[in-house]
Amino acid sequence: MTDTSPTAALSIVSDKSTNACWSCGSMRAAHFCQSCGTVQPATPVDYFQFFGLDRNLQLDLAALERDFYALSRKLHPDLHAGDADEQQQWSLEKSSQLNDAYRTLKDPIARTEYLLRLQGVDLDEQSTNATEAARASGTAKKQVVPPDMLEEVFELNMQIEELRMNQKMGASDPDLICQLEEHKASFRQRLASVDKELQAGWLQWDGLLTHSQSGTASDEERKKVIDRLVDILNRRSYIRNLVRDVNDALEAVGA
Amino acid sequence: MSERIVGIDLGTTNSLIAFMEGGTPVVIPGEDGVNLVPSVVALDAANQTIVGNAARKFLIETSDRAIYSVKRLMGRGVEDVHDELKFFPFRLASDLDPGEVIRIHLGEKTFTPPEISAYILRQLKRNAERYFAAPVTKAVITVPAYFNDAQRQATKDAGRIAGLEVLRLVNEPTAAALAYGLDKKKNGIVAVYDFGGGTFDISILKLHDGIFEVIATNGDTHLGGDDIDNLLITIALDEIANEHRLDVRRNGEVVQAVRKAVIDAKILLSSEPSTKLEIELPSGQRYQREITREQFETLIEPVLQRTMAPCKQALKDAGLEADQIEEVVLVGGSTRIPRVRQLVEKLFHRVPHTELNPDEVVALGAAVQASILGGSSEATNNMLLLDITPLSLGIEALGGVVAKIIHRNSTIPASATEHFTTGIDGQTNVAIHVLQGERELAKDCRSLARFDLRGIPPMPAGLPRIEVRLLIDANGILQVSAREQRSGKEAQISVQPSYGLTDDQVETMILESFDYAEQDLEQRQVIEARNEADTILVALAKGRKSPAWSALTESEKREIAEQEQALLEVKDGTDYKKIRSAIDTLNQGTTRLAELMMDTAVTSALKGQSMETVNVGQGPTAPHPIGKAEFE
Numbered sequence: 109m110t111d112t113s114p115t116a117a118l119s120i121v122s123d124k125s126t127n128a129c130w131s132c133g134s135m136r137a138a139h140f141c142q143s144c145g146t147v148q149p150a151t152p153v154d155y156f157q158f159f160g161l162d163r164n165l166q167l168d169l170a171a172l173e174r175d176f177y178a179l180s181r182k183l184h185p186d187l188h189a190g191d192a193d194e195q196q197q198w199s200l201e202k203s204s205q206l207n208d209a210y211r212t213l214k215d216p217i218a219r220t221e222y223l224l225r226l227q228g229v230d231l232d233e234q235s236t237n238a239t240e241a242a243r244a245s246g247t248a249k250k251q252v253v254p255p256d257m258l259e260e261v262f263e264l265n266m267q268i269e270e271l272r273m274n275q276k277m278g279a280s281d282p283d284l285i286c287q288l289e290e291h292k293a294s295f296r297q298r299l300a301s302v303d304k305e306l307q308a309g310w311l312q313w314d315g316l317l318t319h320s321q322s323g324t325a326s327d328e329e330r331k332k333v334i335d336r337l338v339d340i341l342n343r344r345s346y347i348r349n350l351v352r353d354v355n356d357a358l359e360a361v362g363a
Numbered sequence: 364m365s366e367r368i369v370g371i372d373l374g375t376t377n378s379l380i381a382f383m384e385g386g387t388p389v390v391i392p393g394e395d396g397v398n399l400v401p402s403v404v405a406l407d408a409a410n411q412t413i414v415g416n417a418a419r420k421f422l423i424e425t426s427d428r429a430i431y432s433v434k435r436l437m438g439r440g441v442e443d444v445h446d447e448l449k450f451f452p453f454r455l456a457s458d459l460d461p462g463e464v465i466r467i468h469l470g471e472k473t474f475t476p477p478e479i480s481a482y483i484l485r486q487l488k489r490n491a492e493r494y495f496a497a498p499v500t501k502a503v504i505t506v507p508a509y510f511n512d513a514q515r516q517a518t519k520d521a522g523r524i525a526g527l528e529v530l531r532l533v534n535e536p537t538a539a540a541l542a543y544g545l546d547k548k549k550n551g552i553v554a555v556y557d558f559g560g561g562t563f564d565i566s567i568l569k570l571h572d573g574i575f576e577v578i579a580t581n582g583d584t585h586l587g588g589d590d591i592d593n594l595l596i597t598i599a600l601d602e603i604a605n606e607h608r609l610d611v612r613r614n615g616e617v618v619q620a621v622r623k624a625v626i627d628a629k630i631l632l633s634s635e636p637s638t639k640l641e642i643e644l645p646s647g648q649r650y651q652r653e654i655t656r657e658q659f660e661t662l663i664e665p666v667l668q669r670t671m672a673p674c675k676q677a678l679k680d681a682g683l684e685a686d687q688i689e690e691v692v693l694v695g696g697s698t699r700i701p702r703v704r705q706l707v708e709k710l711f712h713r714v715p716h717t718e719l720n721p722d723e724v725v726a727l728g729a730a731v732q733a734s735i736l737g738g739s740s741e742a743t744n745n746m747l748l749l750d751i752t753p754l755s756l757g758i759e760a761l762g763g764v765v766a767k768i769i770h771r772n773s774t775i776p777a778s779a780t781e782h783f784t785t786g787i788d789g790q791t792n793v794a795i796h797v798l799q800g801e802r803e804l805a806k807d808c809r810s811l812a813r814f815d816l817r818g819i820p821p822m823p824a825g826l827p828r829i830e831v832r833l834l835i836d837a838n839g840i841l842q843v844s845a846r847e848q849r850s851g852k853e854a855q856i857s858v859q860p861s862y863g864l865t866d867d868q869v870e871t872m873i874l875e876s877f878d879y880a881e882q883d884l885e886q887r888q889v890i891e892a893r894n895e896a897d898t899i900l901v902a903l904a905k906g907r908k909s910p911a912w913s914a915l916t917e918s919e920k921r922e923i924a925e926q927e928q929a930l931l932e933v934k935d936g937t938d939y940k941k942i943r944s945a946i947d948t949l950n951q952g953t954t955r956l957a958e959l960m961m962d963t964a965v966t967s968a969l970k971g972q973s974m975e976t977v978n979v980g981q982g983p984t985a986p987h988p989i990g991k992a993e994f995e
Contacts, residue, residue: 189738
């Protein structure tokens with residue numbers, strides 16, 4: 109380490125502070141110098157690390173918002189408009205990381221999805237892969253409709269179709285609309301109960317995380333929780349789509 | 364930090380320049396002492412450019428030597444402005460190529476919209492330089508929140524042409540909020556309803572100890588006072604044609620005289636119960652007509668109602684009910700119309716703020732933002748603006764479907780990383796098409812740019828892993844970078860911004876996206892089903908060549924051939940259910956083949972043979988981003 113050119117020196121300093129801070133849990137100094145406020149170059153960190161957080165799924169949203177505002181006040185490009193080009197670029201990179209991280213973490217679903225991705229679950233390719241895998245193995249594609257909902261979904265699709273036909277013919281059927289409203293209420297209820305499950309899943313995951321720090325959680329347990337979270341998200345997305353379909357159908361007839 | 368940064372409102376009808384004097388933003392008047400500079404550019408007989416009030420008389424005397432409302436043409440292609448030009452007396456250059464930036468005749472010369480805007484900016488700059496007796500080179504310029512990438516880029520270009528370094532583009536409604544928020548150290552949810560000469564925006568902000576966080580925005584870049592004027596002009600011209608047997612619709616000067624008369628009437632009707640239109644006709648006759656406020660309101664109601672859907676969408680996107688909006692701010696000249704105020708009051712159940720001059724508030728806010736960027740003023744040192752992108756950014760995926768990667772209302776700067784690969788062995792180029800808009804299909808979104816990633820090291824298909832990073836900066840403008848990860852090579856990118864390759868107007872895209880959501884979904888399902896059909900057909904073709912095929916009985920082979928034929932017959936149709944059902948049938952019919960192939964694959968792998976030759980198929984091999992799981 110005899111190179112003393114300014115850039116090299118800078119990068120060494122930032123590396124040090126980055127490491128030091130991750131270990132103590134505070135990310136502040138990794139983002140900007142705590143004595144002169146200069147923005148540090150962006151380093152590839154995950155969204156949890158960016159905020160100096162453990163990979164917990166239960167999050168203190170108020171604290172996250174406070175951190176987001178506080179970091180924005182240091183990193184946003186508007187506050188570096190007079191800096192050298194390179195520093196402006198760093199501020200742009202850092203502040204986009206900050207915004208991306210905050211957007212993802214504050215949303216419960218995006219957060220869970222993101223965590224699963226970090227755990228190596230490929231949600232992106234899940235549905236594509238399911239099709240491909242089914243084809244390759246010659247088995248039928250894994251059914252995503254939760255079995256206990258098959259009947260209701262079938263009925264719903266019929267009714268939505270009927271509603272559309274009615275609309276085309278200019279007819280209206282208050283009973284039908286009433287039934288759809290009932291479905292909507294029932295799906296909403298399911299959504300609420302899935303959300304409860306999700307929260308329970310978070311609790312499990314976070315518990316596991318505490319255990320794994322003391323070295324007692326097995327890979328098997330971890331896998332089980334991950335699978336459970338994936339299953340909850342899939343079901344949730346399915347129900348969300350149903351709610352959307354019913355809403356769209358009802359809105360289309362102005363109900 | 365010595366040089367002043369000015370704030371500029373480059374408006375459709377009027378433009379203003381302001382700066383922060385001590386702790387207060389003030390508008391800098393022109394030589395004539397007037398704050399508003401009409402956004403009109405004219406060429407006099409000596410081919411000198413004239414801007415502002417002095418240019419207005421040219422509209423009436425020699426209408427082919429003056430241009431107004433040029434903002435409506437910024438960043439748009441020939442295809443985009445077709446409808447627009449029905450109402451405006453502009454002549455486009457006749458030698459425009461598709462996709463070229465448009466040029467408009469002004470006298471004998473032609474200019475692009477950024478050049479014309481630059482004349483206005485130059486005039487404002489001169490006004491400020493005279494006021495300060497010092498050069499001005501740095502500015503913040505406001506744009507409608509709903510401006511897309513091309514429109515923003517065009518505005519930035521205009522600044523550059525005028526000799527201004529544009530430090531930041533700020534959204535107009537946000538700027539207005541800054542002006543209002545300056546002395547009100549308040550926290551809470553605020554809505555800004557910005558109805559100007561040519562554009563409409565609605566923004567919802569959360570104020571928090573000096574941070575102005577925009578949470579949702581919506582709008583229509585082609586909805587404003589101009590549309591109200593055009594309604595009145597059409598009526599007047601029709602009546603002149605009927606009553607006086609005089610068709611003056613093609614007479615630019617008379618049309619401008621009518622335009623001036625209806626604008627005067629419109630303004631009067633905000634304070635008077637009725638007014639009179641009076642226009643002198645070339646025949647020496649006089650067109651006279653009484654208009655009551657009631658008639659006026661009935662006439663313009665459809666235009667005003669068009670502002671309601673964006674408001675509701677913004678509320679929905681923000682996850683708020685109208686009652687949760689604590690303050691409403693009115694911006695833009697069109698909000699002087701009493702009926703507009705009524706509608707806003709009714710929607711938000713709040714009496715809107717009108718303390719600041721709606722014509723000036725955006726420029727004042729731009730000055731506040733300039734002061735934040737300058738970083739030297741006490742008054743603004745605690746203030747920070749966190750704005751959002753109004754439109755979703757996506758990449759064209761297989762089959763013309765748009766994979767959205769940065770959603771609308773994301774705080775900017777925002778970024779997204781996508782991975783691409785090649786479809787052909789040894790392929791060294793990958794083309795990527797970036798779009799902006801809410802519709803599901805690429806053809807219905809605004810094409811922003813086509814990127815060509817070059818210099819990918821030759822590798823077998825599917826092996827390169829090209830990482831493309833898209834970043835929307837604090838101006839709402841896109842930046843792109845790319846890297847091939849296996850070799851670590853930085854891929855070269857050539858950016859071709861596309862003006863008007865798809866001619867849908869951005870705002871109609873949004874509105875249509877609701878009207879056409881159903882149609883979109885269906886088209887999408889058809890495309891997806893076809894893609895899936897292709898995958899299975901390719902896999903089947905490979906299967907036929909595999910040793911496993913010979914293990915099937917003749918009747919199995921025949922059955923598969925029939926099922927394949929059935930799929931081929933429905934594949935190009937538009938009924939995705941039929942395609943799906945044919946796929947399922949073929950899928951089931953080929954189960955045993957697939958099993959046999961898996962067996963042979965394992966055996967041949969053991970023999971040291973490449974898996975490649977017996978691969979069951981990777982599906983279509985065109986480059987495509989890895990699709991996102993939708994959890995919306």
